[in-house]
Each structure stands twice: as structure tokens, then as C-alpha cells.
Amino acid sequence: MARAFQGSILADHKQFVVGIVNASVHRLRDYEDILADLPQGRRPTELSESDRKQVRIVSAKKQACCSVLRAFSELDSSLLRSHCQSLAPIIKGMLDGVISHSDLGCVDCVLHILELAVGAHGDWDVEFLEELMRDVEHIVCTSPVQIVEEAAVRCLCVVTHKSASAEASESxxxxxxxxxxxxxxxxxxxxxxxxxxxxxxxxxxxxxxxxxxxxxxxxxxxxxxxxxxxxxxxxxxxxxxxxxxxxxxxxxxxxxxxxxxxxxxxxxxxxxxxxxxxxxxxxxxxxxxxxxxxxxxxxxxxNLSAPANGNFSSSGDGLALCVLEGFRELLRDEEERNSRSKIIKEEQKKTSTKAANRKGEKPKCAVSAEQESTAIREDVQQPQLGAEEDAEAGYLALSAQTMIARLETAVHSAARPVRQVVAHILGLLVRQGLVLPATVIPSLFCLLLDGDPSCREFSYRVISFLADRHSDMLASAALPGLRRCFESSFAVRYGRPPLVKESEVPGESLYTVERILKMAADEKSGQSLLSQAIMSMRKDKRRGVLESLIREFDPRISVRKKSSKRTKNEVFAVHRENGLFEASTLDTEVAPHAISEVDDKDDDVIPAETGEIDITISGRLCSIPTLYFFAATMASIDYTDGAGVGGSLTQGGGTAAADSKLKYAKEEVSHLVGVATRIISNSGQATLHAAGYVRRREYQNGHAASLEKRDLVLQSAARISLLLLLKKHLKVTRFMPVVDTVETDSIAQGPYGMPPFHPVGAMHQAFVDANRAGYDSAQADALFNLFSTLMREDAIDEADVTLASRVGRGARGSAKRAVTKRVRSKHGERGNSEPRRKRPGRQAAQDASRKFRVDLDESE
Structure with a gap:
């Protein structure tokens, strides 16, 4: 498309372009005369300051003219054909061996112009070609300058081929x-x-x-x-x-x-x-x-690690960079071959059509609409099909398959240039169909979290291509890719893994938390670095990926009495439809919404004071740092895709398309909140009950079995606590207007950013403890209290929502007053402020639930 556009401009303004070329050549000659007369027999070191300044200015203008002429020669080499003999003497400055850096740039441009012009046109003077070949061959064989060596070799090969003489070929x-x-x-x-x-x-x-x-x-x-x-x-x-x-x-x-x-x-x-x-x-x-x-x-x-002094020319990493750059050049050459072959086929098709039209015959290329549609579909796959037809394409595919494992290693290099080249290579491999896209998706997600913006931009382009062409494959490989990318990206950016060791100094773990939260979102906008990639997926695929991320917080804990076959989770699944519950402290009460209607036949599931329970966690769970990263990512995704102000789900819109995006974003976030609620209602309540049992019965014994159970419960509590914080952020903060979520100073500075997600306090301590070998009593108490508080707040919030919905469905009179009184008492507002009497154990929970149900029955 770009070539066609340039060709149309040249066809419409040919005379104007020719005038520019002639003027540039004339100016170039003037600058050469000035540079030749200015020294007046003096050495460069003997020139005055003003003369040296004038030499620098004229040299820069000369190089600019050469660059302009080179650009026009790439557009149409015939524009420079008549000027080749006047431009050729410029390269003779290389023969003396003394030349400035700016003149080297001019020589490189002139060699490029001569290569294109001589190669594209015939009928050249033999003496001119022989003299040009001698000069260029002298540069190739004697000049140590690296800047012009490729242009000189290319020009020498073209001139030798154009001369068509045996002496030139032998030379x-x-x-x-x-x-x-x-x-x-x-x-x-x-x-x-x-x-x-x-x-x-x-x-x-x-x-x-x-x-x-x-x-x-x-x-x-x-x-x-x-x-x-x-x-x-x-x-x-x-x-x-x-x-x-x-x-x-x-x-x-x-x-x-x-x-x-x-x-x-x-x-x-x-x-x-x-x-x-x-x-x-x-x-x-x-x-x-x-x-x-x-x-x-x-x-x-x-060595794929960055050198200490940052000088790649003196380290083994320079060799890896050189290998990767060469492989990238190989893939680019393959892409150019496919493009040239496609252009040649199109030109042949147009030529045959014009020839048939001139003869008054029906063109052989005339096809039906169905055949034309088939041809278009084939053109879309032209690079892949062309590679399959090429006899040498199999060698390139084999080379790509051999290099892919080394590319995955190079993604984790500490050297920024290496990661940039790898991002380019992955894009070329995917576009040319040389690798299965699912194999490179984890590496692309790692590059999306890179500290270098160019690496993120390159990888996002490839992800967008995959979202359009291979949406199913991208969605299926997204979750494994996100699991693998965090720890490797953290190690690349900060030079150490995110796991906390006991030998570390105090406060280092909290600094690690801040690093995780900082790595997940952009510093300026507060938007997740993975937001654009996730939002580029199709709606149904994106919802599945986000739901899978939410389910990573599920500890999949199973609690049951040793003599029972039913798990605590199964009982919660039967009774969680009640919806009205209160989560109380672990010392005195358990969740009444899950056990209020449990009969005596379920006593084997709910451990008694003298019973023993089995606590198991099924499946392989993500580490706590990874869950921190997932939570920070999901909290800072722009679900509105730019339609909401600062990512707000209630502020923005204005057009039909923006309103549609806001509507779907609300549905998507509400769906994620619903998934989190189901996990909390099941695994959260099981964890709450198991935590209460551990604290009451086994924590003080100090046996190995009880400590093992306690650690399992603490791991589950840490995950559910983080999920509760994420749910609150999605349910409350993201639905608030931006003005309510940002400070006045930041509002005055410019556009609104995403509301930050910063779990602080005990949650940071939970991160520290979850990565250590074990928990002491103080750490366990802190995490248990945090988990209990979050569960209680979530239970009150869910109860308020449920009661409000019942009021909205038509409650009148005493029923409405009873519900309002109940809601106010939970928030500590005016109403029945008489504190509830706490009773130990399961009996207190059942009494509280029965009393609430009786109040509702009487009111109705």
C-alpha cells in the first residue's frame, strides 16, 4: 500500500520531484566546492574556530542532500540515472584513507544510489563501469571502515554483474x-x-x-x-x-x-x-x-546477563545479541522475498489483463465472484503458502523450531537490547507462521511486563495480531502464560525472585510488595500493563480468561470429620442459598448462614469439641506473590476500554459506542464479583470454620499434625483475604466517580488515572508470613484476625444488599421497619443498639440465625 501511494504521488508530480532532485545535486556540488576551498592548504587542526564551525555546518548540509537523493533513488532509481557520473567522484575520498565521519555518510548514500541506478538500468558507458568497479573494489579490499563495507560490496557485485565481462567476474x-x-x-x-x-x-x-x-x-x-x-x-x-x-x-x-x-x-x-x-x-x-x-x-x-559496565562490546552478551540480530535479518529477508513475489504476481496479472484488453480478447485472469473471493482468501495466507511452495522454506522452519527454546531463555535476559531483538523475532515468527502461536504467548506476556516501553509495544502488536487471527489459541494459552510471566519478569526487572527468605532484612518483604504493585501498573496512568492485551481479546474469550484468574484465588480447601465422607464444602453448597448471614469472630462464633439449618444428621461434618477433622487443599496453587500480581492486574484493568473516565464504570460515555462499552464493562465486572462471591461463600466459609476449629482445639497443643493443619488454614486464609480485598475494590471503588477516588492535587494536574489498589497493613504481613518456612503465634493471630475482619465486613455488605433487594420487592409497614432497623444496627447507626449476647460455639450461631428468621416471619 505504501509503495502504491508513493508511486501515485510520483506519477502526479513527476516534474516537481525531478526539480527537487536537480536542485539537490546542484547544492551538493556547491558544498563540495566550499569544503575544497575553505582549508586553503591548512590542516584541519590549523583551522580557526570559526572555520571549523563552518566546515561542520557545510558537511551536515552535504550529508542532508545525499540523504534526500538516496530517498528519491529508493522511490524511483531513474530519477538519479543522469546524475550517477557526477556523484561517483564522491567515493574517491575513501581512496586516500583520510575522511571525516560526515563524509562517510555521504559515501554510503552515494554507493547505495549507484547500486540502485546501475542495477535497474542498462546502456552504461563501459569506461565508467570499469572505473567505478576499480574504485569500489579498492574500498572493499583495503578500507577498514565498517560503515560502508556492506554498501560497497553490494555496489561491487551489481557493477560486476552489469558489466557482463569475463574479466570483471574473474576479478x-x-x-x-x-x-x-x-x-x-x-x-x-x-x-x-x-x-x-x-x-x-x-x-x-x-x-x-x-x-x-x-x-x-x-x-x-x-x-x-x-x-x-x-x-x-x-x-x-x-x-x-x-x-x-x-x-x-x-x-x-x-x-x-x-x-x-x-x-x-x-x-x-x-x-x-x-x-x-x-x-x-x-x-x-x-x-x-x-x-x-x-x-x-x-x-x-x-552470557545472556547484562555486563556490569553496560558495554556489550566487551562481554559475552554481545555475541548473543549478534546471533539474534542475524536471525532477525534472516526472517526479514524471508518476509521481503514473500512480499516481492506477491508484487511480481500482481504485476504479471495486470500486464496480462492490459494485453488482453488491447487485443479485444477476454482476459485469462477474468474470474467469477466466487473465484475472486477464493483468491482473496489465498492472498491473505500468501506468506505461509509461498513458504510451503519454496523448496528452501523447510530449512527456515527447522531453524526457527531449533531457535525457539533459546529465544525463551533470551526473553529473561537482563540486557535490554537482547529483549528488544527477541520481541521483533517473535513477531516475525508468528506473522510468517513458522511457530505455533501458543508456544510464544508466555514469552510475549513476559515482554508486556518489561520495563522498556519499546519491548512492551512490540509484544503488544504481536498479541493484537494473535487476538485477531488466533483468538482461541490466545485465550487457551493466556492463563499459563500469566502464571509463568510474573516471576521471570520480576527477576529481570529487579534482579531477584519475588519470594521472601527468612535471612532477609526486616522491611525488605514490604518493599517487594510495593515492587509487585508497581510492576503490575503503569506509573503515569495507573492502568495495568496487561490491560490492552486482555481487552484486545474477544468478549467471550476475555471473560473466560478473567474468570480463570479469579478462580486462582480459590484455595480449594476441604474440611471434614475423619469419620465422615461428606466435606464441609458440600454442606455449604447446600445451604449458601440463604444469603442472609453474619460472619463473626473466630473465637466465639462461626458463619450462621451456612449452618443455620443443619440438622443433627450433619453433626459428623461440623466437628464437635472432641472431634478431629481433616484439612486438605487440592490442586497446585499459585504463590502468594503471584496472586498479589493477579489482584493488582485485575484491579487496574480498564474494563471500559477507554470509554470511562479514569476507568470508572459510572463516569464517562457520551456516545452510543461509549455507553455500550460502559454497559458491558459493568456486566463484566459484576460477573467477576459474582464469581468471587461464590468462592468466598464456599472456600471462604470452610476456611473460616477450619480456622476457628484450629484456634480452639489444636493450636495450643503444639503437635506436628496440628501445626501442619494450621499452616494449611493460614495459606487458605491469606488467599481468601486477598480475594476479599480485590472484590471490594471491583465492587465499590471501580463504581465510584473518579472525583471521589483521587485527591484534589492529582485532579488539578491533568487527566484522571486509575484508582490505585494498595492493600496495606496486615495484608502486607500476610505476604511476609506466607513465604516463610512457618508461622509463629503472633503471625498466625494477625492473619486470622485480618481474615475474620474481612469476612465479617463482606458478610455485612452482602446482607445489606440482600435485605435492600427484599425491601425493593414490596415490603411494607412493619416488615420494612424491621429490615431498616436491622440494617442500621449492623452499621452502628441509630436504632436498636443493644449489643448481642455472645454464646460459645455452634449454639450461638444457630440461635442468632433462628432469631433473625423469627423476626422476619413475624414481620411478614
Whole structure:
């Protein structure tokens, strides 16, 4: 689409564009004359400050003109065809060996222009081509500059092919064999030089370094070896050679690369050999099977942790970055091949249609509407189908499958450039259909939590692509991906796992909690870093994923008497439909809403003072830090998808689309609250009862069995407590207007942010205790009291909602007054303020429930 748009602009304004090109060439000549006359025989160091400043300004303008001409040559090379002979002398500055950095940029642009113009058009002057080939070959063989080496090799191969002379082909082959001969003859010297350089680098004494290596840090042998390796790879990539020569060159590069990457992965020649090997593999895919083995070995030998000084050129991580960049270039080349083949097919189709129209015949490409629809569907899958038809595509698929495990490891690298390249590679693999999307989804979620914004942006693009094309696969792999991504992302960002050890200093665990909450949401907006990815899913798939996250808080606790076959959860399931209950303290009462109507036949399920119970937790549970992350994520997701102000479910809208989003967001959040309520009603009440039993009967005994049961109950209580806090946030805070949830200072600063989710106090202590080897009595009491308080508050809130709904259905007179009196007494307002008399154990709960039911019956 971009090429077609540019082509239409060029067709409509051809004369205007030609004028710009001519003016740029004229200005470029003027700048060259100024730079030639300004020194007046003086050296650059002898120039005055004003002259040096003028030289810098003119050089910058010259480079800008060259960049403009290069851009137009990429748009249409015919625009620069008439100017090639006037631009070619610019590269002669490289022949003297003394050139500024800005002039290097100009030379690179001119080489690129000459490559495109000479390659796209014929009828060139033979003398011009011969002179150009000699100059470019001199740059390739003698210049140590890395900036222009790829452009020079490309231009040399194009000019050699365009000259179509045997002498030019022999000269190019001779240059290639000279590089091979040098590398083969100096292989042992290269190894010895690398060994001496590595030993000297590891030395800490400067005098010892001088004794070990009587050579500079990068010796002439190493410089020549680097140039020979990279340029040999470039020649094999862009030149046309016989298979025997290609095979010999590959064997030479592979042997040196394998030796350097295995023994000296941190040496600069190891990275140069990897670049050379990558260039060969991009052109000759049949060698991928052997080349991938060397690349994988290089990744395994490299260190994927960031260097201490941040300098990747002096660490093993530079080798891993070089391997990944080469693999990314390989995938990009494959994508460009598929795009070019598609464009060629479309142009052939248009050409055949025009030819048939001129002859007055029916075009062969004329098809029915159904066939056209089929063709469109095939065009959508063109990259995948084109890869299947290509005989070399199987090698690329095998290489991708081999590299995928190493990419998952590289995602957890502490080096930001490595993670950026991996994000690009994962996107290319998914778009080209070289990997199963489900295998890379955990890695993509890890990158979504990355501290670098560019990594998050790249991974979100891939997630959006998967949400459109592979929604079912994304939804099925989302929950496992979220489980795995948190701890690895936490370790990458903060350099340590989120689990708390007993040996840590006091207060470090609370700092870890703040880190978890900070990592889950964006600092400016307060929105979850996973919000956009989750909201990009389809509605039904998203609701399933969110419901699965809520169910991760369910401890799945089972409480039953040892002589009974029925669990406490089964009894709660039968009786939780009453809905009106009060959760009381663990010392004196248990939840009456679940046991008010339990008959004597259920006495084996509810332990007596002398009975014993079994407490089990079924299934593999997430760690408490992971649940903290899940809670912070779900609390800060923008369920309105931008329709609500600051994520509020009651403030925003204004248009039909925004109102529709708000309506669905309310339904979605209400559904999640309902799922949390069912978990609390089942596992929460079982945990409440088990906690009361443990505190009454077994806590003071100190036996191993009782301590084990207590730890199970405490783990369950910590999870339910966190779920209660999340439920309160979703049910209350997210439905409040933004003005009520943010402070006045933040309102005056600008747009509203998401309401923060910060469980403090005892919940932080629960996080500390849940990660230690055990609990002491004070820690257990703190967590039990927190759990009891949260359960009581949730029970009162649910009772208020249920009673209010009954009032709304038509209660009148004394019934309405009784209900109002009951609700006020729970909140401590005016009404019957007489405190209830507490009775120990189950009898108190049953009496309280019977009294409440009698009041309702009399009122009705």
C-alpha cells in the first residue's frame, strides 16, 4: 500500500520531484566546492574556530542532500540515472584513507544510489563501469571502515554483474578467494591472537597486560581478520558464484566461527564470524541445517546477563545479541522475498489483463465472484503458502523450531537490547507462521511486563495480531502464560525472585510488595500493563480468561470429620442459598448462614469439641506473590476500554459506542464479583470454620499434625483475604466517580488515572508470613484476625444488599421497619443498639440465625 501511494504521488508530480532532485545535486556540488576551498592548504587542526564551525555546518548540509537523493533513488532509481557520473567522484575520498565521519555518510548514500541506478538500468558507458568497479573494489579490499563495507560490496557485485565481462567476474572471484586464503592461512594465528587478547583482558595489572601481549588491544591481524570474515560473507551473499566456491567459503567461515564462539565467545572476532555466517545463510538457505547448529552453540556459550559496565562490546552478551540480530535479518529477508513475489504476481496479472484488453480478447485472469473471493482468501495466507511452495522454506522452519527454546531463555535476559531483538523475532515468527502461536504467548506476556516501553509495544502488536487471527489459541494459552510471566519478569526487572527468605532484612518483604504493585501498573496512568492485551481479546474469550484468574484465588480447601465422607464444602453448597448471614469472630462464633439449618444428621461434618477433622487443599496453587500480581492486574484493568473516565464504570460515555462499552464493562465486572462471591461463600466459609476449629482445639497443643493443619488454614486464609480485598475494590471503588477516588492535587494536574489498589497493613504481613518456612503465634493471630475482619465486613455488605433487594420487592409497614432497623444496627447507626449476647460455639450461631428468621416471619 505504501509503495502504491508513493508511486501515485510520483506519477502526479513527476516534474516537481525531478526539480527537487536537480536542485539537490546542484547544492551538493556547491558544498563540495566550499569544503575544497575553505582549508586553503591548512590542516584541519590549523583551522580557526570559526572555520571549523563552518566546515561542520557545510558537511551536515552535504550529508542532508545525499540523504534526500538516496530517498528519491529508493522511490524511483531513474530519477538519479543522469546524475550517477557526477556523484561517483564522491567515493574517491575513501581512496586516500583520510575522511571525516560526515563524509562517510555521504559515501554510503552515494554507493547505495549507484547500486540502485546501475542495477535497474542498462546502456552504461563501459569506461565508467570499469572505473567505478576499480574504485569500489579498492574500498572493499583495503578500507577498514565498517560503515560502508556492506554498501560497497553490494555496489561491487551489481557493477560486476552489469558489466557482463569475463574479466570483471574473474576479478570478483579472485577477491573472494584472496579473503578465503588469508583466513585459512592465518587460522592458527587468529586463535593464538584471540587467546592472548582474552588473557590480557582478564588481567587486572597493566604491567602484566603489557608483558602478556606486546600488541595493541586490536592488532592488525585481528583488524584484517575481521574485515576478511565480514566481507567474505557479504560477497557470498550478494555475488553470483559457483556452488563449489560457496561451499568452500562456508566451510572456512564455519570452522573459524565454531572455534571462536566455543573458546573465545567474548572476543570481537567471534561476533564478526557470526555476522559473516549469517550473511551466507541469508542467501543460501540450503546451508541453514548446518549453520543453525553453530548459531545455537554460540547462543549457549554466550552470557545472556547484562555486563556490569553496560558495554556489550566487551562481554559475552554481545555475541548473543549478534546471533539474534542475524536471525532477525534472516526472517526479514524471508518476509521481503514473500512480499516481492506477491508484487511480481500482481504485476504479471495486470500486464496480462492490459494485453488482453488491447487485443479485444477476454482476459485469462477474468474470474467469477466466487473465484475472486477464493483468491482473496489465498492472498491473505500468501506468506505461509509461498513458504510451503519454496523448496528452501523447510530449512527456515527447522531453524526457527531449533531457535525457539533459546529465544525463551533470551526473553529473561537482563540486557535490554537482547529483549528488544527477541520481541521483533517473535513477531516475525508468528506473522510468517513458522511457530505455533501458543508456544510464544508466555514469552510475549513476559515482554508486556518489561520495563522498556519499546519491548512492551512490540509484544503488544504481536498479541493484537494473535487476538485477531488466533483468538482461541490466545485465550487457551493466556492463563499459563500469566502464571509463568510474573516471576521471570520480576527477576529481570529487579534482579531477584519475588519470594521472601527468612535471612532477609526486616522491611525488605514490604518493599517487594510495593515492587509487585508497581510492576503490575503503569506509573503515569495507573492502568495495568496487561490491560490492552486482555481487552484486545474477544468478549467471550476475555471473560473466560478473567474468570480463570479469579478462580486462582480459590484455595480449594476441604474440611471434614475423619469419620465422615461428606466435606464441609458440600454442606455449604447446600445451604449458601440463604444469603442472609453474619460472619463473626473466630473465637466465639462461626458463619450462621451456612449452618443455620443443619440438622443433627450433619453433626459428623461440623466437628464437635472432641472431634478431629481433616484439612486438605487440592490442586497446585499459585504463590502468594503471584496472586498479589493477579489482584493488582485485575484491579487496574480498564474494563471500559477507554470509554470511562479514569476507568470508572459510572463516569464517562457520551456516545452510543461509549455507553455500550460502559454497559458491558459493568456486566463484566459484576460477573467477576459474582464469581468471587461464590468462592468466598464456599472456600471462604470452610476456611473460616477450619480456622476457628484450629484456634480452639489444636493450636495450643503444639503437635506436628496440628501445626501442619494450621499452616494449611493460614495459606487458605491469606488467599481468601486477598480475594476479599480485590472484590471490594471491583465492587465499590471501580463504581465510584473518579472525583471521589483521587485527591484534589492529582485532579488539578491533568487527566484522571486509575484508582490505585494498595492493600496495606496486615495484608502486607500476610505476604511476609506466607513465604516463610512457618508461622509463629503472633503471625498466625494477625492473619486470622485480618481474615475474620474481612469476612465479617463482606458478610455485612452482602446482607445489606440482600435485605435492600427484599425491601425493593414490596415490603411494607412493619416488615420494612424491621429490615431498616436491622440494617442500621449492623452499621452502628441509630436504632436498636443493644449489643448481642455472645454464646460459645455452634449454639450461638444457630440461635442468632433462628432469631433473625423469627423476626422476619413475624414481620411478614
Amino acid at each position: 570478483l572471484e579472485r577477491t573472494t578467494r584472496n579473503f578465503m586464503s588469508f583466513l585459512n592461512s592465518e587460522k592458527d594465528a587468529i586463535e593464538e591472537s584471540a587467546r592472548v587478547a582474552i588473557t590480557a583482558t582478564q588481567s587486572t595489572n597493566l604491567q602484566e597486560y603489557v608483558q602478556l601481549a606486546d600488541i595493541p588491544r586490536l592488532s592488525p591481524l585481528e583488524k584484517n581478520s575481521r574485515c576478511a570474515l565480514v566481507r567474505l560473507g557479504l560477497l557470498i551473499r550478494f555475488g553470483d558464484f559457483a556452488e563449489e566456491l560457496v561451499s568452500e567459503a562456508y566451510d572456512t567461515i564455519e570452522s573459524i566461527c565454531d572455534m571462536l564462539c566455543t573458546s573465545f565467545p567474548s572476543h570481537t572476532l567471534a561476533r564478526s564470524s557470526v555476522r559473516a555466517l549469517t550473511h551466507v545463510l541469508i542467501r543460501h538457505r540450503s546451508l541453514l541445517a548446518k549453520g543453525t547448529r553453530v548459531l545455537v552453540s554460540a547462543l549457549e556459550n554466550s
